[in-house]
Every structure is written in C-alpha cells, then in structure tokens.
Amino acid sequence: MTHTAHFKVWRGDAEGGGLADYDIEVNEGEVVLDIIHRLQATQAPDLAVRWNCKAGKCGSCSAEINGRPRLLCMTRMSVFDPAETVTVTPMRAFPVMRDLVTDVSFNYTKAREVPAFVPPPELEPGEYRMMQEDVGRSQEFRKCIECFLCQDTCHVVRDHEENKPAFAGPRFLMRVAELDMHPLDAAAESGLDRKRTAQEEHGLGYCNITKCCTEVCPENIKITDNALIPLKERAADRKYDPLVWLGNKIRRRGE
Ligand code: SF4
Ligand code: SF4
Ligand code: FES
Numbered sequence: 368m369t370h371t372a373h374f375k376v377w378r379g380d381a382e383g384g385g386l387a388d389y390d391i392e393v394n395e396g397e398v399v400l401d402i403i404h405r406l407q408a409t410q411a412p413d414l415a416v417r418w419n420c421k422a423g424k425c426g427s428c429s430a431e432i433n434g435r436p437r438l439l440c441m442t443r444m445s446v447f448d449p450a451e452t453v454t455v456t457p458m459r460a461f462p463v464m465r466d467l468v469t470d471v472s473f474n475y476t477k478a479r480e481v482p483a484f485v486p487p488p489e490l491e492p493g494e495y496r497m498m499q500e501d502v503g504r505s506q507e508f509r510k511c512i513e514c515f516l517c518q519d520t521c522h523v524v525r526d527h528e529e530n531k532p533a534f535a536g537p538r539f540l541m542r543v544a545e546l547d548m549h550p551l552d553a554a555a556e557s558g559l560d561r562k563r564t565a566q567e568e569h570g571l572g573y574c575n576i577t578k579c580c581t582e583v584c585p586e587n588i589k590i591t592d593n594a595l596i597p598l599k600e601r602a603a604d605r606k607y608d609p610l611v612w613l614g615n616k617i618r619r620r621g622e
Contacts, residue, residue: 369394370449374402376414377456380465386454387411393444399455400428400439403467415466423585426514430467431456436516436583439467458519459526473531474515477539480568482561484546485553501550507593508545510586511538517580517590523573534570537580537590543569544594547601562602571595571602 372393375386389410391402400418407414419425421440428439433454447453461469486492518536519525535543546552547561554561565571576599578591588594 372402372444372447372449373452374406375452375454376403376406376411376467378411378414378466379463381463384463384466386456393449395445397444398440399432399437399442399444399453402444402453403439403455415464415468417468424512426512429458429514429516429519431458431519436519438514438516438585441585458515460519460521460524461515471515474513474518474536474538477535477569478542480535481539481542481546482554482559482564484549485557485559487551487553488556490551495551497550501548504548504593505545507588508541510588511541512586513538514585516583516585520579520583521574522577522579523570530570530573534573537574537595540565540569540571540574540598541588541590541594543571544598547598560605562598562605565598566602571599574599 370393371390374389374391376389378384378387389406391405391410393402398421400416400421403414403416407416416428416430416439418428418440420427423438423441426438429436430439431437432439432442434456436458439455444453455467457463457467458469458471461471461473464470487495515538517538521537523530523534524536543561543565546554547565552561574595576591576596581589581591584590
C-alpha cells in the first residue's frame with residue numbers, strides 16, 4: 368500500500384538553516400532512509416545524508432526523527448501514523464556540516480583519550496585464557512556500532528558544549544568500564560588506574576545514571592546498568608576502601 372507522507376527535513380549548514388517541507392510517496396515496508404533517498408531522487412538532489420549499510424550495522428545514518436535520536440535505516444515508516452508529519456533533523460549534540468550530516472569528530476577525540484588494553488607481560492598472545500563469564504560481559508559492549516546516538520542523547524553534552532572537554536560520554540565511559548573489568552588488562556601493574564582516570568579524566572561523575580543513553584542504543588546495550596553503574600561502584604569502592612585510602616596515603620608520603 369502506498370500513501371503520501373508529509374516530511375519536514377532540516378536543510379542548512381554551519382551558518383544556519385531551517386526545516387523544509389516535502390510531500391513524498393511512501394511504500395509498504397520502507398524505512399525513513401528510503402524516503403530520504405526518494406527525496407534525493409525526486410525533489411532534493413543536493414540533500415546531504417550519511418549512510419553506508421542500510422542494515423543497522425555501520426552506524427553512519429544517525430539523526431533525529433521527531434526529536435528522538437535514531438538510525439534512519441532502522442526506523443520503519445509503519446511506526447508513524449500516515450497522517451503524521453515526520454520531522455528529520457541532524458544530531459543536535461554535534462556541529463552540523465550540511466543538512467543531516469554532522470561532524471562527529473568529538474567522538475574520535477574522546478576515543479583516543481582512553482588508553483588501550485595493556486597486555487599482561489607474563490603471557491604471550493595465544494596464551495590468554497578467560498572465564499566465559501568475563502568474555503560474555505565485554506561482548507555486550509563489543510556490539511557497539513559507534514553510531515554515537517548515546518553521545519547525542521546524553522544531557523551532559525547535548526546542550527552543554529562547555530562540558531565536552533571534561534566528559535567522554537556514555538560510549539567511551541563504557542569502553543573504560545570494559546577495560547577496567549577485563550581480567551587480563553595489566554593497566555594497574557603499569558601504573559594506570561582506570562577507576563581514577565574514569566573519574567578525573569573522563570568525567571564519570573557527570574553521569575547521573577538517567578539511562579537515556581541506554582534507551583536510544585540500537586544494539587540494546589545496557590550501557591547504564593552494565594557499564595556505567597558498575598564502573599561508578601568500583602570507583603567509589605576504590606575511593607572509600609580503607610586499604611586503598613591507606614595505600615594511597617603511604618604512596619603519597621613516599622613520593
Ligand atoms: S546515564 Fe549517564 S551517560 Fe547515560 S545519558 Fe544519562 S547521564 Fe548520560
Ligand atoms: S553504545 Fe549503542 S548508542 Fe552508543 S555508539 Fe554504541 S551502538 Fe550507538
Ligand atoms: S546505514 Fe548503516 S546503520 Fe544505517
């Protein structure tokens with residue numbers, strides 16, 4: 368079945384822009400990205416949109432649909448009432464380049480700030496052994512497609528550019544959590560305290576566990592429950608554990 372839908376699509380660039388109106392054909396089984404492509408083919412050949420896989424796996428087509436961060440290729444037109452206006456805007460937390468395309472380099476900067484896995488010095492690659500439970504825990508985080516919808520939705524940076532330097536965002540705090548719970552990560556032995564850096568360098572304290580990031584994750588990763596809250600608990604244990612406190616005090620005196 369075919370119907371005509373009313374779309375509002377944000378058009379513009381870093382200098383400014385606004386919503387443009389389009390009436391456009393919608394066919395059964397289509398997703399919002401299909402409609403954006405039809406707009407390009409019929410009414411707006413210069414409409415900029417980033418996409419690659421059209422299968423929810425590359426993480427490129429992130430935008431906001433009726434104000435909610437979503438993947439354009441995984442949002443079925445059937446979820447909207449045929450009479451409803453569908454509004455498509457670029458991700459709000461990142462600077463617009465053109466139309467629906469944003470500059471997401473903030474995320475690459477934050478990715479580089481998280482120190483990589485530290486291999487255990489006593490083991491050769493191939494000798495690593497882990498409990499299945501530990502493998503399973505980090506595998507959930509490994510499903511991330513780097514769409515940055517969680518980063519876009521997090522209120523800490525969504526309308527607060529000033530918080531960006533001090534806050535890694537849910538995707539990269541999840542990465543810190545993953546490494547911190549990795550049984551073979553030798554960061555501590557090499558002098559890197561991931562719990563301390565989570566607090567002091569990646570802004571874990573800014574997160575007030577609202578779970579908005581979890582709600583928009585297309586991979587259904589339980590970012591808050593399985594990564595951020597456990598990381599907060601471990602960071603708090605570290606801070607208030609009397610032995611850790613004593614150890615830190617002795618270490619500081621010896622410095
Ligand atoms: S749970 Fe934390 S990281 Fe996730 S959206 Fe809320 S404040 Fe941001
Ligand atoms: S954690 Fe989920 S929402 Fe965040 S970047 Fe990865 S896949 Fe996207
Ligand atoms: S085009 Fe790849 S996730 Fe949408």
